[in-house]
Amino acid sequence: MKKNVGIFFLGLSWVLFLVMPKTFAACPDWVGDLDGSNSVTVTDVQCGVLTALAALSGDGFPECLAGGLAASDINCDGLANVIDVHLTIVVALGLSFASEIDANNDGCPDACGCSSDCTWAQCGDDGCGGSCGVCKGGDCQDGQCVPWQVVCPNVPDPTPVSNLLLPTLSPAGNPKTIKNGSFTDDYLDNGSGYIEIGIRRERGATIVFYGLAAGKPGTNTIDANDTGREVQVAFYDPDRIMQGCAYNASCQTNPSASCPGSITYLGWNPVQGGNECNIGSGVEQVLHGPGVLLTQVRPLHWNPDWQESTCTNGGCGDPAKKNLLSDVRYTQRLRFVDPHIVEMEMRVDNLSSVHHGVTAQEFPTLYAAYGAGGTPDLQVLLNSAGQQVQIDQPANDGFFFKQFVSPGPWVTLQNTAQNYGVGIYYENRLAEFQGWQKKGVFNNVRSVFPFGIAANGNVSARAYLMLGSFQTIAGLAATLDAKLPPFGAVDSPTANAVVNSGQVVVSGWALDNKGVVSVHVRLDGVQLQTMVPNLSRPDVCQAWPGYGACPLVGFSGTVSLAGVTPCAHILEISAKDADGNERVLNRFKITVQGGQPCVVDVDCDDGDPCTNDICGTNGCVFTNVAPGSMGPESCNGNDDDCDGAVDEPDAVGCSLWYADGDKDGWGAGVGQCVCGTTGMLTTNKTGDCVDSNPGINPGAAEVCNKTDDDCDGATDEGANCPVTAPIYRLLWVNGQDTDHKMSKSPAATGGYLLEGVATELYTQPGPGLVPLYQVYCAACTDHMTTLVAGEGAPAYGAQELLGYCSPVQTAATPNHFRRMWSVKASDHLTTKDPNEWVTAQQLGYSLETGCWVP
Numbered sequence: 001m002k003k004n005v006g007i008f009f010l011g012l013s014w015v016l017f018l019v020m021p022k023t024f025a026a027c028p029d030w031v032g033d034l035d036g037s038n039s040v041t042v043t044d045v046q047c048g049v050l051t052a053l054a055a056l057s058g059d060g061f062p063e064c065l066a067g068g069l070a071a072s073d074i075n076c077d078g079l080a081n082v083i084d085v086h087l088t089i090v091v092a093l094g095l096s097f098a099s100e101i102d103a104n105n106d107g108c109p110d111a112c113g114c115s116s117d118c119t120w121a122q123c124g125d126d127g128c129g130g131s132c133g134v135c136k137g138g139d140c141q142d143g144q145c146v147p148w149q150v151v152c153p154n155v156p157d158p159t160p161v162s163n164l165l166l167p168t169l170s171p172a173g174n175p176k177t178i179k180n181g182s183f184t185d186d187y188l189d190n191g192s193g194y195i196e197i198g199i200r201r202e203r204g205a206t207i208v209f210y211g212l213a214a215g216k217p218g219t220n221t222i223d224a225n226d227t228g229r230e231v232q233v234a235f236y237d238p239d240r241i242m243q244g245c246a247y248n249a250s251c252q253t254n255p256s257a258s259c260p261g262s263i264t265y266l267g268w269n270p271v272q273g274g275n276e277c278n279i280g281s282g283v284e285q286v287l288h289g290p291g292v293l294l295t296q297v298r299p300l301h302w303n304p305d306w307q308e309s310t311c312t313n314g315g316c317g318d319p320a321k322k323n324l325l326s327d328v329r330y331t332q333r334l335r336f337v338d339p340h341i342v343e344m345e346m347r348v349d350n351l352s353s354v355h356h357g358v359t360a361q362e363f364p365t366l367y368a369a370y371g372a373g374g375t376p377d378l379q380v381l382l383n384s385a386g387q388q389v390q391i392d393q394p395a396n397d398g399f400f401f402k403q404f405v406s407p408g409p410w411v412t413l414q415n416t417a418q419n420y421g422v423g424i425y426y427e428n429r430l431a432e433f434q435g436w437q438k439k440g441v442f443n444n445v446r447s448v449f450p451f452g453i454a455a456n457g458n459v460s461a462r463a464y465l466m467l468g469s470f471q472t473i474a475g476l477a478a479t480l481d482a483k484l485p486p487f488g489a490v491d492s493p494t495a496n497a498v499v500n501s502g503q504v505v506v507s508g509w510a511l512d513n514k515g516v517v518s519v520h521v522r523l524d525g526v527q528l529q530t531m532v533p534n535l536s537r538p539d540v541c542q543a544w545p546g547y548g549a550c551p552l553v554g555f556s557g558t559v560s561l562a563g564v565t566p567c568a569h570i571l572e573i574s575a576k577d578a579d580g581n582e583r584v585l586n587r588f589k590i591t592v593q594g595g596q597p598c599v600v601d602v603d604c605d606d607g608d609p610c611t612n613d614i615c616g617t618n619g620c621v622f623t624n625v626a627p628g629s630m631g632p633e634s635c636n637g638n639d640d641d642c643d644g645a646v647d648e649p650d651a652v653g654c655s656l657w658y659a660d661g662d663k664d665g666w667g668a669g670v671g672q673c674v675c676g677t678t679g680m681l682t683t684n685k686t687g688d689c690v691d692s693n694p695g696i697n698p699g700a701a702e703v704c705n706k707t708d709d710d711c712d713g714a715t716d717e718g719a720n721c722p723v724t725a726p727i728y729r730l731l732w733v734n735g736q737d738t739d740h741k742m743s744k745s746p747a748a749t750g751g752y753l754l755e756g757v758a759t760e761l762y763t764q765p766g767p768g769l770v771p772l773y774q775v776y777c778a779a780c781t782d783h784m785t786t787l788v789a790g791e792g793a794p795a796y797g798a799q800e801l802l803g804y805c806s807p808v809q810t811a812a813t814p815n816h817f818r819r820m821w822s823v824k825a826s827d828h829l830t831t832k833d834p835n836e837w838v839t840a841q842q843l844g845y846s847l848e849t850g851c852w853v854p
Helices: 002-019 042-057 082-093 470-483 538-543 834-842
Strands: 138-141 144-147 175-180 183-189 195-200 206-212 231-234 285-289 292-297 328-338 341-350 356-368 380-383 400-405 410-414 421-426 432-438 442-447 449-453 458-468 487-492 503-511 516-523 526-531 552-560 568-577 582-592 611-616 619-624 655-659 668-674 681-683 724-734 737-743 753-762 770-777 782-786 797-805 815-822 827-831 846-853
Touching: 042 082, 175 285, 183 206, 183 292, 183 328, 195 292, 195 328, 206 458, 231 341, 328 470, 341 356, 356 421, 356 458, 380 400, 380 432, 410 442, 410 470, 421 442, 421 470, 449 458, 458 470, 458 538, 487 568, 487 582, 503 516, 503 568, 503 582, 516 552, 526 552, 538 552, 668 681, 724 797, 737 770, 753 797, 753 815, 753 846, 782 815, 797 846, 815 834, 827 834, 834 846
Parallel strands: 737 782, 737 827, 782 827
Antiparallel strands: 138 144, 175 183, 183 195, 195 206, 206 231, 231 356, 285 292, 292 328, 328 341, 341 458, 356 442, 356 449, 380 410, 400 432, 410 421, 421 458, 432 442, 487 503, 503 552, 516 526, 516 568, 568 582, 611 619, 655 668, 655 681, 724 737, 724 753, 770 782, 770 797, 815 827, 815 846
């Protein structure tokens, strides 16, 4: 057997000798070079045969085996056999090996005794001439990828950008507070003490003075006569414009239900100064600062009866109504930005979930002096071209008005010589105005400024008051018009944001009186990109209405950060207008992430599901995933849908919450599905039918007051209330002789005219009630109410029982029904309206006795 094998190998070696080249040198380590000749030839094959035979026979290895047994063990199995001879032949012929022998397929057998090892290594040599990986975005040190040695400088937070559009006049004006009779007034001068502006706290911080400090009151250009004048704001709702249809918001769909077109029957109408009862709104807050007067007000409703379904008008005599707060809050900031110019920055916040539709608002109205109390009579209304506007169209209540267009966004009310007066400039450059006037009574002007107030929303605007002659005001307005810069906000990114390497999305909005032409993005003072605001932003134009560029005032763009170091940087966004005014919208610090060393994508996992984490050629790169691609938002404190907001409305798991305008724990209107209390949404209980009165809600007890206290749609139910009936008041006039009489019937006979319902009286006696009579004096043509039977006899007779009332004030009888007397008119007048008490006393009536009525 051994002989046969030897003969076979010997024959094979001679065949190879005849057909193969004499030498091969393809493998650098000379695998198969058994004889040490630095080549693999037939001689090595013969030596391999002899070695294999020696291994089988147990004889010593042949002398040709120069490299020892390891040299003949081609497949590294520890044996010298026919397989190794075969592999030696493969090497000699230059053929390819199987993968078990040539794992790296380089045409040579793998070297025995070398095993690559990349355990705990990301990069570097594998020990066998190979590599454990290549670092991207870093260096390899001791088998690990480490960041490039980028030394980030300390970047402090920048100085915040001022929210002031124009700088406050320097030196800043001095504020002061003074007592003016029963009023508390706050004044601010223009820094030199020459010109002052003043507000009145008791009248909702309305502007009551604007003129020369040394010339009071003769230089005061403002009408400070009552709660409905001054320089102030007032708001309206087209669906609730008049009493009678305001209570159910039907004034546009059912206008015939509205009460007569008089200011006494206005509907939803918050008025900064106060109400028709001559009760001022007061203030919630007054803050003084160098050059600044800042105030906050909850205006009263002008008409305390606005929610009534009928045309009743007794709210001023009703303690529950006469101080009726509105559901808005008004914030006002006054600053001198020029020795003759005061900036009015205004904001109204809707505290309710009721949407108030678009209509013309007073934001603000300028009531100018009309000659009372030694003030100038500023009756001449001029447009910006100096043309006089004749206010000659009849309106309600004996007033006159005129709607007109001014060539520029300002107008002025001047004296007849046009050398002194007050002007008003509206920053949004609305050109349509209304002038209102009753000569010798008032002069006012306002921009026709239409906007709505969204549920729980807010609206802001700026106007500027200017003092001087027409020529002075014209010059001031031209300068102001040209130098007003843009303003706006940066929505993305936010301050101290960590942004992805490679790029960042910059978005926001910008407004200007003449329009923004470009937005500039700078990083560390170097401009990266310019954008044009051309995106629709109806939300901005709802909050800042009237600007000409609306709604295309938004901007957004992807800004490249190529080459930017992964450090903190200062990002600045500014806007430039058509006049060349450029103003920084915001400036803040951001941190650029990325560039971290990596080998594969998983090395870049930042734990944020809203980013794509990629190992790029320069290290880690992070990009945002598409909003909504990661699933719906849930109430869990995370940004599940990757849209940049957390737990936004209508998230999975949300519940309905409501605005609570009167803070009684009960909400009203349409709720919003949110994850918890937020902003104005503070209660999850709803059903408050009067969200401006904390005493009325579904949890309140019903009492006898002709009000649905518990919001169940019924009035005075279950309270065992006595029956009441209306008492009407009629009027007879004959020259100076006047007679007011009460009647259980509205029928007007004998020359009397029906004035309306005076009050309600109980029809039956009861505990705590007294009778109220009416007696008549034929000789003096006078009817008189009385609690004393037989009062005024014998002149007064024909005693009539009108009903029953209370001698003291109670919850059921909150209104004081008071008798008044005028010697001149020979007339007794009885009313529960405090506003009428004031008016009647001005006409010579004196207050007398009375009782308390529902």
